[in-house]
Amino acid sequence: MSKVLVSDPIDQAGIDILSQVATVDIKTGLKPAELIEIIGDYDALMIRSGTRVTEEIIEAGTQLKIIGRAGVGVDNVDVPAATRKGIVVVNSPEGNTIAAAEHALAMMLALSRHIPDANVSVKSGEWDRKTFVGAEVYKKTLGIVGLGKIGSHVASVAKAMGMKLLAYDPFISNERAEQIGCQLVELDLLFQQADYITLHIPKTPETTHLINAATLAKMKPTARIINCARGGIIDEAALAAAIKEGKIAGAALDVFESEPLGESELRSLGKDIILTPHLGASTTEAQVNVAIDVAEQIRDVLLGLPARSAVNIPGLGPDVLEELKPYMQLAETLGNLVGQLAGGRVETLTVRLQGELATNKSQPLVVASLKGLLYQALRERVNYVNANIEAKERGIRVIETRDASVRDYAGSLRLEATGTLGTHSVTGALLGEKEIHLTDVDGFPINVPPSKHMLFTLHRDMPGIIGKLGSLLGSFNVNIASMQVGRKIVRGDAVMALSIDDPLPDGILAEITKVPGIRDAYTVTL
């Protein structure tokens, strides 16, 4: 019989499902070293946010087939390490949506009416009605950052309370925002106009310290911030200073840069701040939902069936997967690349399956292209199962075309993304069995393998331009690993594709476009 370790408190409904197919050990509060010592005995690990599943733990889990996260965020799991080891990571994308949204709304109202401090005051024998005069949310402006599942539910309830709704989410269409009664605006405008700001975004390199001293300075002195998303999206030191100095009115936080919250300025801010210990998902209903959702997937995987919400491995039949695997990687890489070249919100993605890929069984490549395209917005939360739905919700039109007559390579894939900032295209193929090569960018032929950090320029093909770009990058200490120019005619327009060793430092793109002859420059991280 298989063995499952449950290392965080999970609802009994989930344990009952696991027990149908496995021996279940519940051992909560383990120290990392203790977990490393025992994990080698288990086929599956089921966690909530308490257990940090590091690469070391994954390495020690020599029998592990699946890690189940009873919740949404998989940021406490080293997903790339699990993927490398062929371990499926599953989550429950929707099981706690309502719980988290209601917690954010409760925090907003509690903060406005000083409920936690007024409660403590009465319980300590006082009857102080002056200190706790609050503010109404009716007719106030709520700025929602991240209009996904939780942000959308917050929006619909807040609308019913008579609030005006502004939202910032670069990956959501105006139509979708309008459907839920929100006006999409730029982040700066949201910061300037909102009376309440609520965060519902994942923590990514782009969102880390999104709320910092500079952005706090743009807010109204009466503004209040609610974070029930992820710790680290707010710079806590800057927030504490802003509240102390009266630059904003207050904050309600459920999540922290480091959890459990240790010594912190935040604790000393009195009734202007509410702190809860990561309770967003802590309702009986949500805990039953996520426990069942994830336990069912663990059971299925242990029985050799696919998982429905795998964040790292496609829920496709193993035979199709085996055959298409290298092309799936190609499609994801091209999707991620073209999405970054397109920059803004993508409205249409055209996927052209060429050569031997122009068959019906290549359909999963369209999903893989979308998964790549949505990676910048959703990170590990987009998978082969939900990529189509996520794209639909974002109003992305997907056009699939086939051309069996293209024979430059056995099979190749061309993606064209049209968005708010223009149209870009990339084509790629496999060299040998599985080596990915970019064969065309924006209609210019090239032949380069993609690398982690790349720079693309659109420029005029003229003497000296390569040297000037090289010197400029050198002056910023950027090391070029490889470089290739693609052109259609001599001294016409051309594309340069450079692989660089590190991400480009801030500000350098603007300098690059000042080089005479260079019209555009794009940096991507794959």
Ligand SMILES: NC(=O)c1ccc[n+]([C@@H]2O[C@H](COP(=O)([O-])OP(=O)(O)OC[C@H]3O[C@@H](n4cnc5c(N)ncnc54)[C@H](O)[C@@H]3O)[C@@H](O)[C@H]2O)c1
């Ligand atoms: N406090 C809790 O206990 C709790 C419970 C559940 C979820 N969460 C967290 O809440 C957050 C939202 O969850 P969800 O289920 O709504 O996710 P979701 O994927 O449905 O929505 C996230 C939204 O953020 C948008 N987004 C991504 N990057 C962005 C950026 N840089 N700027 C603006 N928008 C951006 C995406 O387009 C998407 O629409 C996640 O961080 C999740 O981990 C916390």
Ligand SMILES: O=C(O)CC[C@@H](O)C(=O)O
């Ligand atoms: O496990 C929890 O209680 C928190 C879950 C929440 O942060 C999530 O991302 O789903």
